[in-house]
Every structure is written in C-alpha cells, then in structure tokens.
Amino acid sequence: MRLLLLIILLGILVAVGYFAYSAMSVGGDPIPTEGYVALALGAGFSVVVGVGLMMLLFPSSRRGYDEPPHFK
Structure with a gap:
C-alpha cells in the first residue's frame, strides 16, 4: 500500500514539474508593470x-464555539 502511495505521489511530482517547466518555456512578451x-x-x-x-x-x-452542541 505504501509503495502504491509513493508511486502516485512521485507521479504527481513529475507531472507538476513538467507543467511548471512547460509554462516557463512559453515564448511571448514579458509581463507588463500592471501585471506585476x-x-x-x-x-x-x-x-x-x-x-x-x-x-x-x-x-x-x-x-x-467549535464544540458540538450539547442538548439538555
């Protein structure tokens, strides 16, 4: 079970890294001052x-206030 969880979490980490890299490598105009x-x-x-x-x-x-109500 732990191995499956580890594989899933590593897969998510790889996917996030791929999307972060692909987002930073997109060409185009830089962000204007108003954007910052x-x-x-x-x-x-x-x-x-x-x-x-x-x-x-x-x-x-x-x-x-976060306790459950107590009915009498």
Missing part, C-alpha cells in the same frame, strides 16, 4: 485574508 502590480496586490490580499481567518480561528477554538 496586480500579482502583488492579489498575493498580498490572499495573505491578509489567510492571517485574518487564522486570527479568528484561535479565539473561536479557545472559547468553545
């Missing part, structure tokens, strides 16, 4: 949302 700005803003917004959700998760867990 949009990329930076999108990545920054994703980090802010992730940090905000994690900040909400910890107090919620400590106060017991």
Whole structure:
C-alpha cells in the first residue's frame, strides 16, 4: 500500500514539474508593470485574508464555539 502511495505521489511530482517547466518555456512578451502590480496586490490580499481567518480561528477554538452542541 505504501509503495502504491509513493508511486502516485512521485507521479504527481513529475507531472507538476513538467507543467511548471512547460509554462516557463512559453515564448511571448514579458509581463507588463500592471501585471506585476496586480500579482502583488492579489498575493498580498490572499495573505491578509489567510492571517485574518487564522486570527479568528484561535479565539473561536479557545472559547468553545467549535464544540458540538450539547442538548439538555
């Protein structure tokens, strides 16, 4: 079973490497400045949302909001 899992994971790794290499070797015009700005803003917004959700998760867990309901 472990061998099958290892083979599947290595296959996925090879596929990801192939697609990454093929994406980087595509010819064309370089990304304009507006594209880099949009990329930076999108990545920054994703980090802010992730940090905000994690900040909400910890107090919620400590106060017991994530526990299943207890009916009397």
